[in-house]
Amino acid sequence: MELDRTPLDRIEPFVGTERTETVRDTLHGVRDLLDGRTVWHISDNPLRGGVAELLRANLPYLAGEGISTRWTTLDGPPEFRAFTKSLYHRLCGVGPEEDAEDLERGRRMYERTCAENAARLAPALDRRAIVVLHDHQTAGLIPHLRAAGCTVLWRAHIGTALREELAVPGWDFLHRYLSSAHCHITSQPGVLPAGLPAVDRRVLRPSIDPLSTKNIPLHPGTGPSGLLAAAGLVEEEGGAPPGGRALAGLLVRRPARVVRDGGPAPAGAPLVTQVSRWDRVKDIPGVIRGFAEYVDPAFDAHLLLVGPETGGDPQAGRVFAECRQVRAGLGRRGRRVHLVQVPTGNPSEHALTVNAIQRHSAVVIQKSLAEGFGLTVSEAAWKGRPVVAAPVGGIREQVEHGTTGLLLSDPRDLRGLGEAVNRLLSDRGYAEELGRNGHQRVLRGFLTDSSVLGFARLLSDAAQRYR
Template sequence: MLTHIPISPLPPERFREVLGPEYAEVEEAIIRARSLLAGRAIWHINSTAVGGGVAELLHSLLAYARGAGVDVRWSVMAGEARFFEVTKRLHNQLHGLDGGEGGLDSSELAVYRDVADRNAEELAELVRPGDVVYLHDPQTAGLVERMVEAGAIVIWRCHIGGDHPNETMRGAWSLLRPLIEPAHSYVFSRTEYIWEGLDSRKAAVITPSIDAFSPKNEDLPPATVTAILDRIGLTPTNGEPAVFRRLDGTVARVDRRARIEQDGTLPPNVPVLTQVSRWDGLKDPVGVLRGFVEYGGSDEAHLLLVGPVADGVSDDPEGAAVFQAVREARLRLDARARARVHLVSLPMDDIDENAAMVNAIQRRSTVIAQKSLAEGFGLTATEAMWKSRPVVAGAVGGLKEQVVDGLTGRLVDPTDLEAFGRAAG
């Protein structure tokens, strides 16, 4: 059932050049962690190893923890398609959106509990008393009680939430709260996401972060950006090798091509608006397309809507349907507008290669969009700013804590397509 993800150690020392004298605090923390966690395994459990922010965070952070001498481990839950349909609904409800479907019925709850129980029993065979178990997001809530029984220190980590609690959110809380209450601690990404009715003494806030040294964020020379875009099929090929550096520091090459729906390749030197996200209704890619076409100010600008191949993210059953909706919206455009819209689906076979593709696309962009209707945190905004690109983002969730309106970008009402289009154009 569980899939165990290999973790190669990375040296935390590489952050010395970024942090300067403040790196001394990191060194002190490493020494304390080695002493406190000696003999313990630190487990992280989530629902996918590829696609989405949680998986990306774990790939980097666990590698640095292992490089610091801590025994960190990462396992991914397994479940049938029906389980992920149920947990996707819970995910949306924790953002305050129910899609008109209401709460879960008894058969759906039975599916959730069955998958959770099977994964929990398998994990309990591996966990030892005193180990620390981090359980990420609603998919894992059903494992909390069994891990506590196994003698582990259990931390439930919630990466999602909404700015203003409504009845949909409260309904999801009521369902999940009894499952997570036995945990020793709860960690949320924002203070606003801490649930009503939880013991506030057990709650903490830790904001997510990007890895400046990952293939997604490392500096890329313009020639490398061009070579990668050529290789994936977004621009005309010139045959140059698309070389990048993997997370572990080794040199690699982009070989795979993207699946791209476009009438022609991206012209050189034109302004480019890009949104990179899952094919998820909460990211509103159809709204991005409409705002760009109907209210964007430049007839020369091009739009790149970029995401994983629709079947490449195991815990997101809505991806294919959302991508098809975007595809149909693009096909309905007149020929001139359609020629300026590119749908880019990136392969997920090699996560470092995928990250290098995203890096090149972001660096080719003039403006980065993240027009989410709801957003847990949305680190694409920080990725863009790390690359000195302005951001136009929905004024929701963690995006409000990253973008300084009028300075590093614009925050807009994500339901106002005209405001978005004019800000992005």
């Protein structure tokens, strides 16, 4: 696909001249080392998920500094998508124990799909290309591209498993493909099991893009409350200026689909939110129970569980249906729980709605059972929001407990979730302090320039080591 060529000057207002020049000098050095070699990225899809967001944010800076960069995605039938989702749950350590043999039964279909994609891509590649394959969906391409003479780097965006014993069959499934890669890249140490082939390993932390629609400051003419009123999530404030209401209606034209009792949340009610896919790894039913059972009703807070539309994704639809059932089973305790599907037809509108939700929230939660890096934590912190999160994956690097946010003692700790939210709702000064500190932590280490610099250094090493 065509990539924009973005000048590094765009990031300079956020990170300063010195950091910008460091990245530029490094990229120019890499460009010279590559000597015209093209760097290809192959991922599962171009639109959904953190990997696609990361590539859209980072790759234009590489292209903008003269590094030949390409990005393409896999073609695959629905059964391939369903199989790789099952494999993902296995690698996260949350897959069911009884279906380990299903992985082997799906191997022929997985290998056929990967072989077809490798054959489709082969005419565009040459033996000098460096190919970065992202996550388990693409691992089956490694032997084909290595045989074609390419330098092949495999990047895992998943994190450590909740239950390591459940992840073993998943890693066993991937073993034969991963052994052919020149290098394995993870977002944090300790992700890959000891039994994998002894190839080079690197750690490359991802980042958020402060220039994306999801993270940019909102237009001065309208605040997050106006956008959320346009989306049908909160009541319109009585004193909102007419011009702001009109602008919000232009920016957010499609209301969200919401399962709730009654109408939108009251304009002044504190919002506690989790933004995530409708995926069992995100433990959304656990968030619902923790909020309903342990958050003090005296705060009159409302819980928003926010995810994309589920149309065309049967597994997401099943998780959403489970969330509806859990909410309904709570009776009156579930009346302040809102299940929100944000329309995805217009990506910019979707991102803007998420931006407004995070900025309007009193507390942002990320109670995942397993996580690759969990950048929704940094998104919220960048906006000055206090976060309560599970101590899994890269969340442990992003959140300094008690200073930039609050970490639970365990991913399944529902009482701890409620107590942490109560603390932040009762002490707004402390909550604001965590938000300020979190913003500074993201500024120091989790913005685009950091991951572009890290990838540039990795490319420099690859260009010299693998020829």
